[in-house]
Amino acid sequence: MFLDKARIYVKGGDGGNGAVAYRREKYVPMGGPWGGDGGKGGDVILVVDEGLRTLIDFRYQKHYKAERGENGGTKNMHGRKGEDLLIRVPPGTVVRDADTGALLADLTEHGQRVVVARGGRGGRGNTRFASNKDKCPAYAEKGDPGEERWLLLELKLLADVGLIGYPNVGKSTIISRVSAAKPEIANYHFTTIVPNLGVVKVGEESFVMADIPGLIEGAHTGAGLGHEFLRHTERTRLLVHVLDIAGSEGRDPLQDFAVINRELALYSERLARRPQVIAANKMDLPGAEENLARLRQELGEQYPVFPVSAATGQGLDELVKYLARRLPELPPEEAVEAVEPEEVKVTRVEETEPFTLKRDEEGVWVIGGQEVEKHFHRTDFNNEAAVRRFQKILEVLGVDRALREAGIQEGDTVRIMDMEFEWQE
Template sequence: MMFYDYLKIYVKAGDGGNGCVAFRREKYVPFGGPAGGDGGRGGHVILRADPGLRTLVDFHFQRHFKAERGGHGEGKERHGKNGADLILRVPVGTVVRDAATGRVLADLVAPGQEVVVARGGRGGRGNARFATPTERAPRFAEKGEPGEERWLELELKLLADVGLVGFPNAGKSTILSRVSSARPKIADYPFTTLEPCLGVVRVGEGESFVLADIPGLIEGAHTGAGLGHKFLRHIERTRLLIHVVDMGGTGGRDPVADFAAVNRELALYNEELARRPQVVAANKMDLPDAEANLERFRAAAAGYEIFPVSAVTGAGLDQLMFRVAALLRELPPPPLSVPTEAHTVVAPVRVRVENGVFVVESEAVARRVAMFDLENPEAVRRLQDYLVRAGVDAALRAAGVKAGDTVRVGNATFEWVEGKN
């Protein structure tokens, strides 16, 4: 199975149900009256973090999702039912962004955590809601408000305490298989690991941490070269890095150059990653040239804690894991990508002219206009009143609209009539 950790999906909340135009016809009610019920709210689209999921693979096969619309209002002031919410399950650790703006909507880091990514439209009000002492028989009802729709970016970042980084074939997967019950695929060729793998390391009674094996990096990984760039995001949440370096010089590799190259790629991808605490696992100490390479490496990597280990024999791994556990007890958790509290800002109405058409640019106005039935004269009159109150009338006049000009608001197009707007 492929490891999917970044996808785009389209979500559409349910439209609100239409309000109803109806009148009472009861035997003992002498004058009757409006009795149209309201439409129901459209269903929301909700993302929920599910600890049972590991990847975003389910969204690879279906990218478009739509919630149920609200029921229409009926006579005798019967309201339509609310549309069912659509709940989409995603792995814990999923970051949700608006694809159009790049704004982070949520960082789902706790099992069961939810976020509403598209809100259902309001139900339209029935004509019973518009009755007044001066207008006792309104023949107007609102249509349901359209549900929100948007493209989302889903990015999975594994929730691990420690990340194994290093060049391909440095021995990261073998170390993970030695210190945990994880069984990554291991073979003697470059890019042996094609997807991140998690394992739980137990270092004592009631003490453990999560270790992630990140596919190997190469020069230029931050720009898209090799496989490692696809998975650098998975070490952003880790508190500590174990930098695995091949001391055996396998394939003519130079441990000093490899160490510098990987750290450079981390810094180019995310400067904060380069400052993340690191310990060095000087691996493959069972090979003939390892001791000589280790002495040279110690001089070049002064200031780093270096642990000579052999993933093949297991030598030195216990000391490394106990030291990592001790460091984790002292380190704070990394900051999460949680959006700051947003304040609602009412954007001013703007008008632009496109091929002779006056286009009103306001999402709020467009959503409101969609609730008016433009075939109903009374609805049109109420729409005209709303456009004046919302400042659309003034914005159009300032833009130079004249009688007979075409005006477009959202999906609605109408002709400007002077003196009636």
């Protein structure tokens, strides 16, 4: 089964908690702090594997979580780092953030890696907080939570040559003739519903050819699975436009050529400028010679035209040899970013203030912001000393002063993340 789009959830491992421990030695009644740091959580990493061709594995598993870091121990022993989670993807995979649509990675080469969810930092043990004022701290930090997000994976085939054209013009038959690919072939529209790849060998050279399923008018808007198929033309260096030159289905081949090229241009101007070769197929049928003469008169000076018959093999050798000579002159294509109508550009605004303060409709004072949330996650609220430290941090950040200036009263409720406190002077 071919699957070229997937949506998955990834989460980096949480950091391990720091330890609260003390030296326990004979004749040392007041030993100092001896708690180790927690280990960092594992990262979630996408790795390109050239042995894969589809995203089918993500149909059965959609949630991926890396290992959390180990907690710190006594005797100042640090916790072990969580194992990274490696997720294999095929070459040609484009990775986007599912919420913002932001492009995260374009993975094309075997072994290429990208971290998509970082593991959380390990919490510091109480040894780290020893000072002249507090020589034996009774608190440590909890580990940071790992990053989490939903990803959109989209596969764009990596092929040198792409066969394009209306349904049932003979693309599948051509690729079956010139390569070892064995696509399903029948005399009805959309026999090919997934792209087929074939390796074409010409002497000592070889190249990859993709049979892109049939496009129709309106494909750039998604008609006839247009978006599903057009994306696979984006990385090809050379397009072979296959025409039913005999007009066996009652269409004019010149009009077919104009319609498909208009769809390419509407989808992506850059894609429309890709070099094209015309394969005038079905030369073995009546009416082909007359239409070929018209085609050469109209387009022969702009495009190389090869009269072929996929059914008999006529002209295919000349076409393949030309492609093999032409490809070394063309550089590999980068991904073409087609802007879809619903796509929205997202601008990220970095927070400059250490915290945010607002009052909700129920009168609760809500404190937020990256700095506050970071220290909230690191605080063990079951540890009285850790809670006092957190209160001190809020005071240093200016939260207490801001609440007083905003008019907070004795007994008001203050919420930070999922925890509520009662304000007391």
